Amino acid sequence: MSIHVIKPSSRKNNAAKALVSRDCGPTGCEVDWLTSIRVEAEDDITAFTDFSLEKGWGDGLPLVPPTESRVRTFLSGNDRYPDEIIARMPDSSECTVEKIVINAVMAGAPVESLELIIAAIEAIAEPDFELYGVNATTAPVFPAFVVNGPVRDALNIPYSYGCAGGVATKANAIGRAIRLIMRNVAGQVAGTTSQTTFGSPGRLASILMGEWEEKSPWAPLAERRAGVEGNAVTAFSTMGTMNVLDTTSTGADAFLEMIGKSVAYPGANCFSPSMEYSEMTIGINPICAAIIAKGLRSIEDVQEVIWKYASLPADFLQAYHREQVEAQGRIREDGRIYATPEPKDIVLFVCGGLGGLHALGLHSFGSSLSQTRPIARAVPAAIAAE
Template sequence: MAQELVLTEADVQEEFFERGWTDGLPVVPPTPERVQAMLDYAGVGAGDIVGNVPERSREVTAEKAAVNAVMAGCRPEYFPVVLAGLAAMFDPRFGCHTVVTSTGGAALCAVVSGPLVAELGFNSFRNALGPGCRANATVGRTLRLVAMNVLGARSDSLDGSSLGHPGKFTMLVAEEPPPEGWPPLRVELGYGEDDTTVTMFPSEGPHQVANHLNGDPEGILLTLAAAMTNPSTYAVAKKHQVLLVIGHEHRQILAEAGWTKPMVREFLAEHSRVTPEHLMDSGVLLEYTAQNDMTPDADGKLNTVRGPHDIFLVTAGSAGAGWSAYIPNWAPTVHSEATTRKVAAPGDGLPLA
């Protein structure tokens, strides 16, 4: 059980800042009553183990997760979503220890897909990747606060980020219902239409992709492929994963022209393959190590993704001039992969592994 710290309301912020328990922003005081409300809503016990990081000999209990969820500003209704995100983070394939301590400064990007997006008020429409929505901001913020306060990944300690990026405060993508013929992400990953899932994606910041004038589907996809092959992105040509947020106009054009999501992924996987010259002309040297062997294939090209399955397509955003977003994994899949968990119903306890 967590120890109680008795403070006046006026002293909470300064005490928490002094102890390094915040992300630099004010927090909600995690009173026992507020923490218990989180636990009760999800139907979990204080000592239930959400997950662990063997490299750190650290485990996260439901109570510690609830404390940080209160601090982040979550409502109790959001807590099952938080628990699913944490469970996905602690999947060994995610590589949580490396993600939160590397110099690469990855965000803990959560992708929420399912009915709870609308029910809980997540924003998947206008300014979908921006500020202004409590659910988006506080759920994503909780994941980072857990990494800091429970796993010790703070800037003055284990977080080795050379630069980092603003997505390390909070980063969450809520999926807008896709156009007809395009299954949502959760269904593509093997879950049901009525399920809500959280996919954790250790990412760089979003790169906005503009194509305002071209109504040709291949033209739009070539623009996305160009974003995917920017030589300055660390994992280009090293077989990493990519999250693409397909904006309003772009998804309309693609779907109305008969392009399915598998077709889009196939096209992008092929057109994101690059030659060594593509990298070296930008000053990027090839690596020949056990982890990153950049020996070209027989046709002289290197794969940016291992295959179409490493391209995650999510629809979000409102009408505009023609915007999408490219969000690359911060490192090749040898270091980390996206992982997914289903959100448990209120009162049902921890999400299933």
């Protein structure tokens, strides 16, 4: 059956909408708020997936056709005007609620996830995040997200076993919606606007996980990093996941030494002369976190110890690399190069299953700073009560 779908990559903007009275809300006033171009396609997932690849909208996985009915149904479950501009993308294109919803429908994201997606887009659109570089670089980098607050359970955001990937949850569709927005609104296309050499599975569905706050001996990440309590999302750039296994250590310093030394290797962006600033995001398994907290109660002390070990002796680098880093003033008085400028740039959170002693290394791109945003509105009552 041939139908009309709403084009996900259309950047048409109808400024006249701003002149219309909004007193009766986004579903009233007999106003058609949707401004995107309609395109004829087949209302069949397989056919539409092929069609989307021909048009450059798809990611190669099955897509739900974003019919006008599906888009309006998604919008009706929330309270946002479709023409509301959430962020401007690196090419100055406008990322509106309408564009977000179209891509969320295609990804199969739940209606109740809109506010989380909006907060995530707001976080990565900030100038300090430097989304242009993350999208365009030769590196395999992509934005990843850690969620805090009750919204974790309301949307089934994983924070226990398999939290960084592999859990059967619609959080995968939420992450994929963000990735489709990167493609269709921000314009990230490998080999064209992105020169990524290898890419990453994270460029299909991102990494969207929660912090296991209930198992953490420290305050939640969003509260520590930005003073945001409750529902919030923290965005950071990452090259992917790195596992740190330590079945031998028994005390706080020993665990932190293994974590710090493991994430410090010469080819990481944080040691590259082309990246003068870097953060390091690390997920700590709840069992490890409990052991560490017995020796070091303060999260600042934990950051300090990891930072000390997450360093390399300058003479470990090739001579030319060492000369470049030295010219940047990055070799300290002790003759070492540190993964981040200061201990506070070690971004820590608690997550993961209880089956073993592991840590999760998430190396950053280098120039993008992590950003935290509150999830501005409550998850709809219908899902929050489930």
